[in-house]
Amino acid sequence: xxxxxxxxxxxxxGPEIVNEAEKVLNKVGEKYGHTFEYTDVLMGGCAIxxxxxxxxxxxxxxxxxxxxxxxxAVGGPKWDTLPGNLRPEAGLLGIRGAMKLFANxxxxxxxPALAGACPLKDEITKNGLDLVIVRExxxxxxxxxxxxxxxxxGVKHASDSMAYADYEVERICRVAFDMARKRGKKVxxxxxxxxxxxxxxxxxxxxxxxxxxxxxxxxxxxxDNTAMQLVHNPAQFDVMVTENLxxxxxxxxxxxITGSLGxxxxxxxxxxxxxLYEPIHGSAPDIAGQNKANPLATILSVAMMLRxxxxxSKEADSIEDAVDKVLADGYRTGDIxxxxxxxxxxxxxxxxxxxxx
Ligand code: NAD
Numbered sequence: 001x002x003x004x005x006x007x008x009x010x011x012x013x014g015p016e017i018v019n020e021a022e023k024v025l026n027k028v029g030e031k032y033g034h035t036f037e038y039t040d041v042l043m044g045g046c047a048i049x050x051x052x053x054x055x056x057x058x059x060x061x062x063x064x065x066x067x068x069x070x071x072x073a074v075g076g077p078k079w080d081t082l083p084g085n086l087r088p089e090a091g092l093l094g095i096r097g098a099m100k101l102f103a104n105x106x107x108x109x110x111x112p113a114l115a116g117a118c119p120l121k122d123e124i125t126k127n128g129l130d131l132v133i134v135r136e137x138x139x140x141x142x143x144x145x146x147x148x149x150x151x152x153x154g155v156k157h158a159s160d161s162m163a164y165a166d167y168e169v170e171r172i173c174r175v176a177f178d179m180a181r182k183r184g185k186k187v188x189x190x191x192x193x194x195x196x197x198x199x200x201x202x203x204x205x206x207x208x209x210x211x212x213x214x215x216x217x218x219x220x221x222x223x224d225n226t227a228m229q230l231v232h233n234p235a236q237f238d239v240m241v242t243e244n245l246x247x248x249x250x251x252x253x254x255x256x257i258t259g260s261l262g263x264x265x266x267x268x269x270x271x272x273x274x275x276l277y278e279p280i281h282g283s284a285p286d287i288a289g290q291n292k293a294n295p296l297a298t299i300l301s302v303a304m305m306l307r308x309x310x311x312x313s314k315e316a317d318s319i320e321d322a323v324d325k326v327l328a329d330g331y332r333t334g335d336i337x338x339x340x341x342x343x344x345x346x347x348x349x350x351x352x353x354x355x356x357x
Pocket of ligand 1: 283
């Protein structure tokens, strides 16, 4: 197969980590007979420097005409004082909107070789941790009506409304159920239906969608209980689906349980197969250009791209297995280094993974 990938290397460590992900993808292409064609496009600080805006129209056009988009990271101190709409992060929100990416998929998996980095007690993680959070990305409180005003008594008020339409809940629930079918066949729908109207609608729609997936075990769970259960018995979860704000918080909690920022990939998906794949960490300006960054989150992001955009499961498995092997063989970048392990650079880590494909 021939696939066109728009590549946003971005700022800071972005170019270094993306180069390693391309190295691994090329090896997958060689082994399984695929061609991956990359088109570099600008976004973030580098786009501001070159064009004056964080997200040039040309970038949007090329991303929309591609089969998938790979993103490193954007931002850095050089652009921190610019007004909000001209900052690198505005590019990030802009591209998600332009590509109509309503589902954010974030896996949290405890890699056995890195179990020591997990802050939970062994007795809690002894059954493992391998879950995926499916977060609604373009609705809820982050996109609802908002208001800040001072009333006639001089009291200042601010409000954000958490609004959802039934079709928005339905489409994200379908993403979760389809994903569960390819994994452990279990979905938890997270809400606050004991208090919020938007959650009661969420629950009603989630139940309707669940009826279409009798092969998938389904359960509602309140968000406060979910936060507790994640640190009490994380092995009970397979796929968790939730609205934007709850998902933002729960996905950070779940990431923390796995131990390291440099290890966690993510995917943002819309209606079709076009997706945006990126590590969850930022541009790490403190180590940029030093060949020290951990490229594994970006490498695992291209594994997600193969699985979700290109329907290439065995190719995706080959990357995930290669990463597991490199770690089991004792290789670590600085951020995940521990006693007795072998410390390697960003490019060496890419080579080690590519060698094991
Ligand atoms: P960060 O994730 O860039 O860095 C936090 C810490 O983790 C730093 O010490 C960094 O060196 C380390 N780190 C992060 N990724 C690493 C990796 N792959 N390997 C080794 N160490 C790694 O977060 P920050 O410092 O808060 O933000 C830096 C810049 O990144 C800011 O401009 C921020 O706005 C931007 N940012 C971008 C994205 C994105 O592009 N999606 C996400 C978050 C932050």
